[in-house]
Amino acid sequence: MAFTRRVRHLREEGAYVVLRKAQRLEREGRKIIHLEIGQPDVETFSNIAAAGTAAIKNGKTRYTLPAGLLELRETVAEVVGSSRGIAVDPEEVIIAPGSKPVLFFPTLALVNPGDEVLYPDPGFPTYEAMIRVAGGKPVPVPLSEERGFSLDVDAVARLMSYRTRMIILNSPGNPTGGVMPASDLERIAALACERDCFILSDEIYSRLIYDGATFASIASLPDMKPRTILVDGFSKTYAMTGWRLGYGVMPKALAQRVSLLLTHSVGCTACFTQYAGIEAMTGPQDRVERVRQEYQRRRDAIVAGLQEIPGITCQTPGGAFYAFPNVRSLGKPVDELADYLLEQAGVAVLPGTAFGSRGEGYLRISYANSLANIEQGLEQIRQALGRLS
Numbered sequence: 001m002a003f004t005r006r007v008r009h010l011r012e013e014g015a016y017v018v019l020r021k022a023q024r025l026e027r028e029g030r031k032i033i034h035l036e037i038g039q040p041d042v043e044t045f046s047n048i049a050a051a052g053t054a055a056i057k058n059g060k061t062r063y064t065l066p067a068g069l070l071e072l073r074e075t076v077a078e079v080v081g082s083s084r085g086i087a088v089d090p091e092e093v094i095i096a097p098g099s100k101p102v103l104f105f106p107t108l109a110l111v112n113p114g115d116e117v118l119y120p121d122p123g124f125p126t127y128e129a130m131i132r133v134a135g136g137k138p139v140p141v142p143l144s145e146e147r148g149f150s151l152d153v154d155a156v157a158r159l160m161s162y163r164t165r166m167i168i169l170n171s172p173g174n175p176t177g178g179v180m181p182a183s184d185l186e187r188i189a190a191l192a193c194e195r196d197c198f199i200l201s202d203e204i205y206s207r208l209i210y211d212g213a214t215f216a217s218i219a220s221l222p223d224m225k226p227r228t229i230l231v232d233g234f235s236k237t238y239a240m241t242g243w244r245l246g247y248g249v250m251p252k253a254l255a256q257r258v259s260l261l262l263t264h265s266v267g268c269t270a271c272f273t274q275y276a277g278i279e280a281m282t283g284p285q286d287r288v289e290r291v292r293q294e295y296q297r298r299r300d301a302i303v304a305g306l307q308e309i310p311g312i313t314c315q316t317p318g319g320a321f322y323a324f325p326n327v328r329s330l331g332k333p334v335d336e337l338a339d340y341l342l343e344q345a346g347v348a349v350l351p352g353t354a355f356g357s358r359g360e361g362y363l364r365i366s367y368a369n370s371l372a373n374i375e376q377g378l379e380q381i382r383q384a385l386g387r388l389s
Contacts, residue, residue: 015037018350018354022036033377040368041369042239044243048238052275060272070090077093079281086225092252092255094258096269101265102231106229107136110166111131112135115135117168118160118167119141120168123173143173143176145326151184160195167197168200169201171201172206177317177321177323189218203215204236207288208320244269310385312326326362334363335353346380
């Protein structure tokens with residue numbers, strides 16, 4: 001079958017490829033420790049689930065406006081405005097079924113064929129996919145271990161051209177857990193203003209940051225809100241991955257265009273999930289903090305355990321729930337290494353190449369799993385690599 005150029009390049013996300021392999025082994029009776037999926041191992045918080053259930057019982061199962069329930073948009077405007085120190089109008093807020101549409105649709109609305117979009121490599125694979133679907137030219141910007149996996153601002157300056165339309169940021173980042181320092185954000189902001197381009201800031205892990213650090217959004221910097229698309233959601237912070245609920249904050253005119261794209265694609269976001277989202281944002285936040293503290297304990301354990309395995313080094317990530325260990329000295333391509341660990345160790349991890357060519361030499365390991373499973377997984381990895389050597 002002949003497909004159009006806009007979809008020919010699309011590939012599966014690496015996480016789903018590995019998950020399918022792992023589930024095949026489980027059907028054969030194997031016990032697999034899942035450290036590949038970026039999904040909280042806790043259940044959706046009980047007050048949020050109750051709000052969603054109550055919404056269904058109360059008949060909140062009808063169409064909503066494509067941009068989302070006004071009550072939720074007002075809530076997002078208030079919470080985002082308070083947390084980022086900016087004024088947000090509810091008409092600048094778009095609600096979507098997950099955060100991916102709020103990444104994808106602004107890109108479709110702003111990027112013309114031939115426009116260039118800078119994005120992090122290694123980075124979330126949807127970035128490159130959506131740039132290509134829009135007809136844009138993906139321009140990968142290296143994330144280096146030496147810089148704590150922050151975007152290389154000098155490289156950004158070199159790679160920008162008169163065709164640069166957008167720069168994508170992701171901090172804390174997937175797959176590295178890297179957090180961009182304020183000084184890097186300030187330099188990126190200056191470049192965006194100088195070259196008159198947009199920033200798409202993926203802030204889905206903004207509540208998962210460690211060691212007493214505070215989250216910084218580029219939208220908070222002077223003159224940046226009018227040129228920033230801020231993307232966030234409920235999946236990671238509130239353990240709501242299956243509820244499919246995300247949001248974007250963007251200039252009002254762009255929000256109107258994105259609303260039209262939602263109109264002609266998904267129609268609207270499920271009504272009852274939006275009521276659950278209101279409860280998530282306005283209800284008690286102590287559970288969020290307890291889970292964050294638990295992730296930090298797991299992070300410390302997984303980094304220490306990886307460092308003890310011969311041939312592996314690992315930086316301590318500043319956010320999200322991923323470790324990104326360097327496995328170059330093992331002398332094996334990481335696609336093969338990830339397959340080996342799944343088959344021989346019974347541990348599902350992702351090759352760094354699932355996130356771009358600069359992921360070669362690294363694995364992504366999620367610590368959104370129990371401490372017991374993490375410790376068991378590390379031991380099985382250590383034993384399997386011992387047999388490999």
